[in-house]
Amino acid sequence: MGWASWFNVSGGRAALGSPVSVIARNPDHLDLFVTGTDGGIYSTWWDASSGWASWFPVSGGRAALGSPITVVARNPNHLDLFVVGTDGGVYSTWWDAASGWASWFQVSGGRAALGSRVEVVARNPDHLDLFVTGTDCGIYSTWWDAASGWASWFQVSGGRAALGSPITAIARNPNHLDLFVTGTDGRIFSTWWDAASGWASWFQVSGGRAHLGAPITAIARNPNHLDLFVTGTDGRIYSTWWDAASGWASWFNVAGGAAAPRSRINVVARNPNHLDLFVTGTDGRIYSTWWDAASGWGTWFNVSGGAAALASPIDVVARYPDHLDLFVTGTDGRIYSTWWHQTEALRVHVKILSEPTSVTRAQMVQSMQDVYRTAGIDVFVASTESLDLPLLNDLDVGGCTAGSTTTEQNQLFANRNNAAADDLCVYFVRSTVPPLNGCAAHPNNVWAAVVTSVASRWTMGHESGHVLGLPHVAPTDRLMMGGGTWNITNPPPDLIQAEMDTMLAHPTVR
Amino acid sequence: MELDELRKALDRDELNYPALAARAGPESIENLEALVAEDEPRIASKAAYLAALIDAAGSARVVDLAAQSRHDVVRASAAAALGSLPQEHAAPIADRLLTDPDVGIRARTVRSVASLGLQDSLQKVADEDDHPEVRALAAGLMPG
Numbered sequence: 222m223g224w225a226s227w228f229n230v231s232g233g234r235a236a237l238g239s240p241v242s243v244i245a246r247n248p249d250h251l252d253l254f255v256t257g258t259d260g261g262i263y264s265t266w267w268d269a270s271s272g273w274a275s276w277f278p279v280s281g282g283r284a285a286l287g288s289p290i291t292v293v294a295r296n297p298n299h300l301d302l303f304v305v306g307t308d309g310g311v312y313s314t315w316w317d318a319a320s321g322w323a324s325w326f327q328v329s330g331g332r333a334a335l336g337s338r339v340e341v342v343a344r345n346p347d348h349l350d351l352f353v354t355g356t357d358c359g360i361y362s363t364w365w366d367a368a369s370g371w372a373s374w375f376q377v378s379g380g381r382a383a384l385g386s387p388i389t390a391i392a393r394n395p396n397h398l399d400l401f402v403t404g405t406d407g408r409i410f411s412t413w414w415d416a417a418s419g420w421a422s423w424f425q426v427s428g429g430r431a432h433l434g435a436p437i438t439a440i441a442r443n444p445n446h447l448d449l450f451v452t453g454t455d456g457r458i459y460s461t462w463w464d465a466a467s468g469w470a471s472w473f474n475v476a477g478g479a480a481a482p483r484s485r486i487n488v489v490a491r492n493p494n495h496l497d498l499f500v501t502g503t504d505g506r507i508y509s510t511w512w513d514a515a516s517g518w519g520t521w522f523n524v525s526g527g528a529a530a531l532a533s534p535i536d537v538v539a540r541y542p543d544h545l546d547l548f549v550t551g552t553d554g555r556i557y558s559t560w561w562h563q564t565e566a567l568r569v570h571v572k573i574l575s576e577p578t579s580v581t582r583a584q585m586v587q588s589m590q591d592v593y594r595t596a597g598i599d600v601f602v603a604s605t606e607s608l609d610l611p612l613l614n615d616l617d618v619g620g621c622t623a624g625s626t627t628t629e630q631n632q633l634f635a636n637r638n639n640a641a642a643d644d645l646c647v648y649f650v651r652s653t654v655p656p657l658n659g660c661a662a663h664p665n666n667v668w669a670a671v672v673t674s675v676a677s678r679w680t681m682g683h684e685s686g687h688v689l690g691l692p693h694v695a696p697t698d699r700l701m702m703g704g705g706t707w708n709i710t711n712p713p714p715d716l717i718q719a720e721m722d723t724m725l726a727h728p729t730v731r
Numbered sequence: 732m733e734l735d736e737l738r739k740a741l742d743r744d745e746l747n748y749p750a751l752a753a754r755a756g757p758e759s760i761e762n763l764e765a766l767v768a769e770d771e772p773r774i775a776s777k778a779a780y781l782a783a784l785i786d787a788a789g790s791a792r793v794v795d796l797a798a799q800s801r802h803d804v805v806r807a808s809a810a811a812a813l814g815s816l817p818q819e820h821a822a823p824i825a826d827r828l829l830t831d832p833d834v835g836i837r838a839r840t841v842r843s844v845a846s847l848g849l850q851d852s853l854q855k856v857a858d859e860d861d862h863p864e865v866r867a868l869a870a871g872l873m874p875g
Contacts, residue, residue, distance in 0.1 A: 578772070578804070579773060611834045611835045611838065611862070611864065612834075612835065612838045612864055612865075612868060614835040615807040615810070615811065615835050615836070615838075615839045617842075620747075621745055651803065651804055651807060651835060652776060652804045652807045652808060654780075654808075654811040654839065655746070655748045655777075655780050655811070656746075656776040656777045656780050656804075656808045656811075657744065657745050657746060658743075658744040658745070658773070659744055659745070660745060673804075674804055675772055675773030675776065675804060676744070677744075680744055683744055684744070703743065703745075704739075704742075704743060705739075705742040705743040705744055706744055707742055707773075708739075708742060
């Protein structure tokens with residue numbers, strides 16, 4: 222599994238801690254929204270066909286520095302945006318593929334504290350529900366329906382929260398809403414709306430508490446299950462869940478995680494049995510952990526060295542089940558992104574008769590990992606073993622032709638300690654007879670290659686490429702160039718798509 | 732073949748030596764000797780092996796130069812190349828390599844010596860080599 226390095230998105234900047242909102246209208250398109258350093262509301266987009274666009278102001282909209290922009294796609298060709306403007310009014314605009322961006326308008330006279338988050342959910346493509354903590358600390362809602370337009374704001378079951386508290390809303394199905402908020406006494410409350418019964422009363426969720434204004438993150442992995450996340454009053458990251466069969470569980474600390482008070486925990490479900498969490502930790506580094514139905518919670522890890530101001534939210538979207546995109550305002554106020562893409566793995570067992578003298582073994586492994594990663598293949602050195610076999614250290618490889626091996630090769634390749642049948646063994650020998658940099662000839666279904674002490678940093682990947690089915694090519698900037706990998710131009714060398722496809726189809730890659 | 736042409740041909744990860752020997756021909760021996768003398772082990776080891784495959788008067792001289800290299804990988808190549816030289820040219824080089832401090836080089840020389848039919852040398856190794864695996868290898872390669 223591979224994380225990319227963080228990169229600045231089209232030169233974008235925002236105040237420290239500013240949330241960056243992202244939405245994927247379709248799997249090959251992202252739209253980003255942020256309040257810029259001048260208070261203007263800005264957007265950019267990424268499309269698989271064209272890459273990142275430049276930032277542009279959205280219809281002249283403005284908000285207080287750091288204000289969150291909420292976005293929803295009722296359909297793949299339409300976006301609705303919501304923000305609390307500089308005058309405290311709740312404003313909206315929309316983009317439609319047919320007509321472009323509309324002007325901002327105030328939503329039914331609604332008002333909220335500057336910087337408040339306007340929560341929105343589209344239960345169906347022709348309906349929006351909005352939620353906000355009003356200027357009187359009441360929790361308010363309104364809705365838009367394609368048939369009737371915008372309704373008036375109303376207070377939700379008498380609910381109240383500290384000024385500016387974010388309301389979390391989720392639609393487990395088109396006729397049901399669940400709301401979550403930290404109440405005025407720091408208790409975590411929920412209510413629900415159902416098309417059949419209307420709004421229920423607020424109730425405390427399993428005794429949970431948080432700092433006033435702390436955001437509650439909710440996700441529905443399936444229509445009968447909710448997972449909640451919050452930074453508790455002790456700075457630890459807590460979760461609970463609700464299941465239709467068993468009701469609410471007790472809160473528990475997620476893998477020892479901690480964050481600054483009121484930190485938003487961002488979560489995404491790439492599939493119904495997997496959650497990925499993201500948060501800025503107490504040391505300002507960006508952390509992630511995961512939950513999988515098969516293995517439970519993982520340990521927190523720093524995402525590609527990323528850092529942000531304390532409590533900075535990390536927005537995340539899964540365009541595909543095997544792909545995540547992350548966005549954050551970094552410690553220098555620049556807007557950064559990284560991505561994770563699930564990769565295939567090639568397990569390599571290193572067998573050492575002689576260490577390389579031309580470059581180090583570590584350089585060879587790293588170089589192979591760098592090139593193979595471009596094909597979506599993570600090279601794991603599963604084991605390393607020294608072999609005291611002096612009579613095979615200058616190995617007779619005959620003509621080094623595919624499918625033909627010598628007695629000495631067969632003797633050497635019989636040493637496969639720790640290796641499964643579909644693992645690759647790479648043997649580091651002093652030399653071959655005749656003298657080569659490496660040789661990939663191996664018996665049928667015994668995945669093995671030889672690398673000699675005079676090999677280049679690319680030879681290990683080159684010979685392994687032969688094992689994976691790749692032939693020599695002429696271009697000198699390719700890993701499989703037949704003219705000698707010492708002479709590769711424009712390193713790191715390339716793999717073309719057809720080569721990647723061949724490698725990915727090999728039984729050792731899984 | 733010119734020196735740079737030879738160097739480029741030898742600087743591949745995998746080589747077809749018989750084809751390259753046919754292409755290079757006896758006129759390349761002096762350039763191969765120069766490549767061995769250049770002291771770049773990845774080229775020198777290949778140059779020595781290629782020289783032995785070329786039937787030329789200077790082939791043994793190139794292999795002998797490699798057999799005296801400070802680089803064990805070059806001496807290992809010379810040990811393997813011996814098997815392609817005429818017996819009378821290979822024997823004195825083999826005598827030197829059979830006393831090499833590197834066990835792998837002595838083992839590779841034993842295999843070449845066996846292929847050349849140098850029975851006395853083989854018997855001596857089987858009787859006297861310091862390393863039991865080399866003695867066993869030589870004994871196993873003795874005829875009969």
